[in-house]
Amino acid sequence: MGGLDDLYQQLILDHYRNRRGRGRIEGASASVHEHNPVCGDECYLDILVEDGRIAEIRADGDGCSISQAAASMLTEVAAGKDLDEALMLVEHFRLVMHGEAQPDEDLLGDAVALEGVAKYPVRVKCALLSWLALRECIADYRETVATGG
Amino acid sequence: MGNSAQHTLHARALRAEFPILVSPRAGGGAVHYLDSAATSQKPQRVLDAMDAYYRETNANVHRGVYEMAAEATERLEAGRDAVARLVNHPREATVFTKNATEAINLVAWAWGARELREGDEVLVTMMEHHSNTVPWQIVASMTGAQVRFCPVTPGGEIDMDAMRSMIGGRTRMVAVVHVSNTLGTINPVEDIVAMAHEAGALTMVDATQSVPHMPVNAAAIGSDFLAFTGHKMCGPTGIGVLAASPARLGAMEPFLGGGEMISDVTTEGATWNDIPWKFEAGTPPIAEAVGLGEAVRFLEEIGMENIRAHEKEVAVRMLEALDEVPGLTVYGPRDAERRGASMSFSLDGVHPHDIGQFLDSKGVCVRAGHHCTKPLMRHLGVQSTARASAYLYTTDDDIIALRDALIACREWFGAA
Ligand SMILES: Cc1ncc(COP(=O)(O)O)c(C=O)c1O
Numbered sequence: 001m002g003g004l005d006d007l008y009q010q011l012i013l014d015h016y017r018n019r020r021g022r023g024r025i026e027g028a029s030a031s032v033h034e035h036n037p038v039c040g041d042e043c044y045l046d047i048l049v050e051d052g053r054i055a056e057i058r059a060d061g062d063g064c065s066i067s068q069a070a071a072s073m074l075t076e077v078a079a080g081k082d083l084d085e086a087l088m089l090v091e092h093f094r095l096v097m098h099g100e101a102q103p104d105e106d107l108l109g110d111a112v113a114l115e116g117v118a119k120y121p122v123r124v125k126c127a128l129l130s131w132l133a134l135r136e137c138i139a140d141y142r143e144t145v146a147t148g149g
Numbered sequence: 150m151g152n153s154a155q156h157t158l159h160a161r162a163l164r165a166e167f168p169i170l171v172s173p174r175a176g177g178g179a180v181h182y183l184d185s186a187a188t189s190q191k192p193q194r195v196l197d198a199m200d201a202y203y204r205e206t207n208a209n210v211h212r213g214v215y216e217m218a219a220e221a222t223e224r225l226e227a228g229r230d231a232v233a234r235l236v237n238h239p240r241e242a243t244v245f246t247k248n249a250t251e252a253i254n255l256v257a258w259a260w261g262a263r264e265l266r267e268g269d270e271v272l273v274t275m276m277e278h279h280s281n282t283v284p285w286q287i288v289a290s291m292t293g294a295q296v297r298f299c300p301v302t303p304g305g306e307i308d309m310d311a312m313r314s315m316i317g318g319r320t321r322m323v324a325v326v327h328v329s330n331t332l333g334t335i336n337p338v339e340d341i342v343a344m345a346h347e348a349g350a351l352t353m354v355d356a357t358q359s360v361p362h363m364p365v366n367a368a369a370i371g372s373d374f375l376a377f378t379g380h381k382m383c384g385p386t387g388i389g390v391l392a393a394s395p396a397r398l399g400a401m402e403p404f405l406g407g408g409e410m411i412s413d414v415t416t417e418g419a420t421w422n423d424i425p426w427k428f429e430a431g432t433p434p435i436a437e438a439v440g441l442g443e444a445v446r447f448l449e450e451i452g453m454e455n456i457r458a459h460e461k462e463v464a465v466r467m468l469e470a471l472d473e474v475p476g477l478t479v480y481g482p483r484d485a486e487r488r489g490a491s492m493s494f495s496l497d498g499v500h501p502h503d504i505g506q507f508l509d510s511k512g513v514c515v516r517a518g519h520h521c522t523k524p525l526m527r528h529l530g531v532q533s534t535a536r537a538s539a540y541l542y543t544t545d546d547d548i549i550a551l552r553d554a555l556i557a558c559r560e561w562f563g564a565a
Pocket of ligand 1 (some may be wrong): 250281328330378389
């Protein structure tokens with residue numbers, strides 16, 4: 001089952017079984033709800049921004065092992081990053097998922113284990129769900145700040 | 150199952166007629182194809198019939214005076230004769246469409262958009278495929294009519310008491326699925342059609358999952374409209390069927406306009422061809438009609454009764470096998486008399502997507518998702534399910550492979 005081991009690395013199953021950063025943030029600076037219309041997977045992403053950095057990030061929702069593990073990994077690696085760094089991180093991960101960049105382990109942390117997902121086009125959306133939610137969240141946050149809302 | 154005393158279908162022998170089932174995929178072993186509710190595999194003779202049409206008599210139909218064009222027309226119309234005969238319906242009221250979805254849209258637009266008024270009701274059920282829901286929602290939003298949903302019981306059947314009470318003076322159309330693609334439930338469509346007609350409503354039966362799998366007698370069902378699709382019954386994609394009441398069809402305005410569907414066209418307007426051609430604008434799916442006709446002959450030779458008897462056994466075996474998987478829940482009826490062999494299930498602690506992916510690694514093809522029945526998914530309180538669906542070529546090996554892969558899947562994801 002070589003193919004399966006590639007896709008479901010132990011690290012992924014570990015994050016799936018023991019979700020990090022799960023839940024919601026009360027009084028979040030920005031919140032986004034994304035869903036994947038193909039499978040109905042849902043993701044709620046909340047961030048708390050302090051001094052231009054992600055002081056706290058949590059993800060909630062339901063989905064397959066890939067989407068849940070990706071969300072778990074995201075909360076670990078994005079915590080503490082400033083907003084531009086976080087956007088670069090998301091963009092790098094997006095390119096890796098589309099097979100357009102080699103994964104940078106220092107940048108991605110545990111999420112490097114998701115590399116094998118790139119070979120399964122229908123699962124790429126699952127992996128990206130929470131990560132793109134973060135991009136959305138940051139955009140919302142910046143817009144709110146800019147409009148003084 | 151192949152040796153059952155009750156019927157004469159030998160699934161194992163029939164598999165030899167399906168190239169995809171006998172030639173292992175590149176780098177892989179046997180394929181356990183359990184996704185026939187999505188689309189069936191095609192026997193060699195259907196592929197051959199389409200190939201022969203293109204090689205021997207390819208020409209556009211109806212208007213040609215030369216021999217080849219006449220022969221193409223003959224083969225197209227022979228396809229129509231075959232499907233009409235299969236469901237016991239008059240050929241002139243048997244319309245070729247692109248698929249079942251287009252057949253339902255044809256009625257929604259040609260009848261619904263013109264006839265529905267504010268306050269009218271279209272009654273569908275909570276287990277409809279989106280193709281028997283969304284067209285009605287679209288024309289309802291244009292006309293001010295309302296689409297109502299008849300509930301489904303916890304056992305996965307239409308709540309007939311609710312159906313009875315929901316059909317009333319405002320009901321103009323009752324649109325119901327014959328066999329649910331998600332739950333497998335066989336619905337009492339004759340009773341529903343009779344109830345609807347008594348209230349003066351028209352009826353649409355979505356027979357997409359029944360016509361391929363059991364004898365379906367359109368005359369006995371008595372609905373105004375009955376829709377099905379070629380690719381789920383050993384035929385090609387790109388062709389579907391609307392079997393309509395000849396009187397209704399004759400009275401209806403066209404759906405799509407263009408070539409073929411007219412009698413005369415002037416600068417002032419146009420008049421319509423006879424049925425069924427009035428509803429077949431443009432060049433029809435000719436090779437597809439030839440292929441579907443061959444598929445019908447293939448099914449008739451096996452016998453629809455035999456196919457149903459085989460699938461009833463498959464359903465019994467599949468229920469037994471799925472019961473052996475710890476933490477597994479099957480949706481829909483437990484009684485094989487009341488269901489087809491399309492089975493949705495969930496596995497505690499494992500997402501349907503992961504089930505589908507894991508099973509694929511074991512050569513078992515199942516579907517994971519909402520199966521185009523989102524209202525039903527919400528009704529069941531799940532986001533998605535996994536679904537295994539059988540056909541005339543499904544054997545015990547397939548079911549054992551399914552069971553073993555599910556048990557292994559549960560262990561792999563640590564849900565055990
Ligand atoms: C019950 C039912 N109705 C309608 C359809 C639509 O068939 P098609 O996509 O061929 O139009 C399907 C197929 O998925 C179905 O299962």
